[in-house]
Each structure stands twice: as structure tokens, then as C-alpha cells.
Amino acid sequence: MSQFQHSVLPKTGLDERAREGFVITLKHFLASEISPGNKVVYEKSVAPALETAGADITRHSIRKEMLRQPYYRMWSALQRTSQEMQWDAVTTCVERQLDDLVKASKNSTARGSLTLDPQLPLPKYHAAVDIHCQPGGYHTETRADDVAAGAMYDRAVYIYAMGRMGDCNEDMGASAVAYIHKQFPDFKPRRILDMGCAVGHSTIPYAQAFPEAEVHAIDVGAPMLRYAHARAQSLGATVHFSQQNAEATNFPDGHFDLIVSHILLHETSAKAIKNIMKEIDRLLSPGGVMCHAEVPQYEGMSAFDAFMLDWDTYNNNEPFWGPMHDMDLVKLAQGAGFAEKSVFQAVVPSAIETAAAKKGRTDVLQGGDFAGSGVWFVYGARKRLSA
């Protein structure tokens, strides 16, 4: 199991590989051996205490009590520390070879395109905290033509998912593509837009699945896009990358037949998510489809499972994670003009079927175990055929 070494993936020395390998094993150990103990503590101490007190059992009341439990505190502190160790390992590795990475990213210009907009304001929800604890977030640049944030992210996603998202971190895109094929068998989008594409790891499966389509991808982070463009070229994919905010893009009305996103929605805000839906409604052609891949919503989950999945909201700089997973998504789509009956929500299987990915899964939805459950959540709607 190792990440595919495309032309801009940071190269690793012996100690760097060992450091990253250690973080992967530590994360897996925490998910498979330590995290299950939280349920034991909950059932033995916390649930009876809440019952005795006559309290409502919600993920919030559970959280309040679990925060008093030494076992939970220790797991939580270790989980946070593993996340910091992951970023420390990749930052050190990227920093030492940044000159080479910048050079390599400039060498590739043959396919697709890259359009940056230095004037684009950084949304508040990205400036407030560095999402999922990546130092500098998606946007920070420390030199001209910087690609560091992209290089760090590409490597860290692989470590964070413990390799279970495939050699090119393609799982979310590939899983959503499989769902779209199944749900809309004759659908042949002419133009596709991936919103909040980061390094384009989820974009590329669309370029491969719909070779006739023109594929666009947007993000607010310039270092992500420079890296994504070079990465796509190295992987032989033609994608047009541009620096834009998904809330208000410069594409014409009805320009796209398919608009997708992957773990974008929970990294926005209550206001922004509505703007994004309205913008998608504007950009979709009649009969066009939107499809967003996420981790399942809390609705229908046990309060304890929702509490465990909610860890990132308070501990991993993901302030909109919890609120987004509580939202009424049908209402959200309706609010932007989509018909209620066209809205779909489904839990879909991971497209990655390798023995290594299967072996590494815990089959549980819980904080700190991204891609461990072997399922994703897709949400979307189809635009009316006529206005």
C-alpha cells in the first residue's frame, strides 16, 4: 500500500517515510483499539448517569458527560496529537523540497488550464481557523508560485485516510461517479464543475468517467490550484482549474450539466451553503444534476454514534461540521429552487475494493477514522427540464 508517485507528489526520505508510516499506524491503532473503549465508558458510566438524571439523550448531553471521563479525554487528546503529528511530518517534508516542487509544477502546462485571481477575497469561514488543523489552511503562500499547501494536503489526505481512499486519494470522486452512473444511466454531461476541488483528487475520476466532457474545477486556494493543475497533468487528465468562490462564480447561466463537490459543504457556513445551492441552481442546465459527497448526516444515527462522529467540530478546527450534518438537506435544495421530488440522499459503498483498503477499514463511522467505514453519503438533486 503506497501513494502513487506522480510528478509533484513530495518525495520522501527514509525517516520521512517512517514518520508518516508511524502516524498512519498510530491513527489506525487509536481508531481500532482505543476509540471503541469510549462506547464501553458511555454504556457503563455515562448512559446510566444521564438516565438517572432524567436528561434527554442527545449528542450534546452525551458530550457534556463524556468530557468528564478520563478515558475519553485521553483518547481525544491522543487523537488531536496524531493530527498535529501528521501535519508536522508532511510540512517538514514539503518545506525541504519546495523549490523542486515549484519548479516541477511550472514544467507542466500542456493540458487543461489554470486561472488565478489574486483579488479574490478569502471567505471568512476559511480565515477564521485553519480547517482540519492544516497550518496555513488551503490558502497561505510564503513565496511566489507557492504549491506547498497543495503538496501538504495531497500527502496528508493519504495519511489521514490511512491509504483507504486509493493510491490517488480518488475514493470520494470514484464512489460518487459510480452512484451517478447507476442512478442516471444515460446521463452524458457535456460540462462538469467540481466545487472546492483542493488538489483535484476527486475531480480526476470525473475526467476519466466522462472523457467527452469539459471538466472544470474551482477552489479559493491558489497554492491548491497550482498544485492540482500540475498533478492532473502528471496523471494525464485534462481539467480547467480556476480560483473562484463557489458562492458566486463567473460562469454563465446554465453552463454545466453536472456540478459536484466532495467534503466541501461542511467546510463552509450556514450562509455560504445556501449561496452555493443558489449558485448551483443558476449554473445548471435544464435536467442537470448536482451531487455532493460527504460523510453521512446525523439523522437516524444513535446519539452516541453522532457524538463520536461530531468530534471534529470541537477538536479538529471543523466548526461547521456538526451544524451541516444536522441540516435538513431537502429544505436546503428546495430553498435554492430544486423540486422536492428530485432531491436524493443515499449512503453508497466505497469504490475502492483493494485488499489493503478492505483490511484497513474499521466499518465504523467515528471521528478520526476518515474513510474507515467503507461508505460515503451522496446528496443532490436534478434541475427541472424546463423553466
Added chain:
Amino acid sequence: MSRKAKGARPVYFENPENDKLLAMLMAVVGEVSVLRERLDTFERIAASKNLVLREEVERFEPDEKAAEQREQWRREYIDRVLRIVRQDLESQAAGETQGTYRQALELVNG
């Protein structure tokens, strides 16, 4: 490049110094693992060739079996370091408290 993500770090323990000690401990734990792999690399190359070349060591990629052995070693190693966390649960399951230990003291001294 900054090593700190913007946003205040949560405090997990009653005494915030413990948060820092845990982070320091885990950094050391990680570096021991890194060291161990370097040594392992030397040993494996030396065994196969009776010769250790620095460049070769730097390029070394374990085959599937060696990678599995390393993964196994790391799991055992982390398990050893985190023994105390798992012990908590085992102690709870056994119904142990400071009180039950006091009872044992009284029992043997009574």
C-alpha cells in the same frame, strides 16, 4: 513555514501541562519508531548483502512482507506505550477503585 494551525487548541486535562506532556511524549514515541525503522533498514540490507551503503539505505523500500512486519511491530510498540489507557478500562471492568485497594490493605494488615 508555520507548524501551528490557526485556532486555539482544546484543553483536554484538568492540568493543561498534561496536554503538553502528552504531545511531547507522543513526539518522542514517534521518533523512536523512526529510529527503529532506520536500524531495521540497515539490518535488512546488511543481511542481504553483507554491505551497507548509505544511498542504498535511503532508497530502501520494504517489500510487502517487510512492510507487514513493520506495521505489526509499530502496532505492538504503540500498544506498549498506550498500555496505561487500556488498563483503565480493564480496571473498570474488574470493578477496581482506590477503595477496593484500601480494602485489600486493610485485609492483609488487619
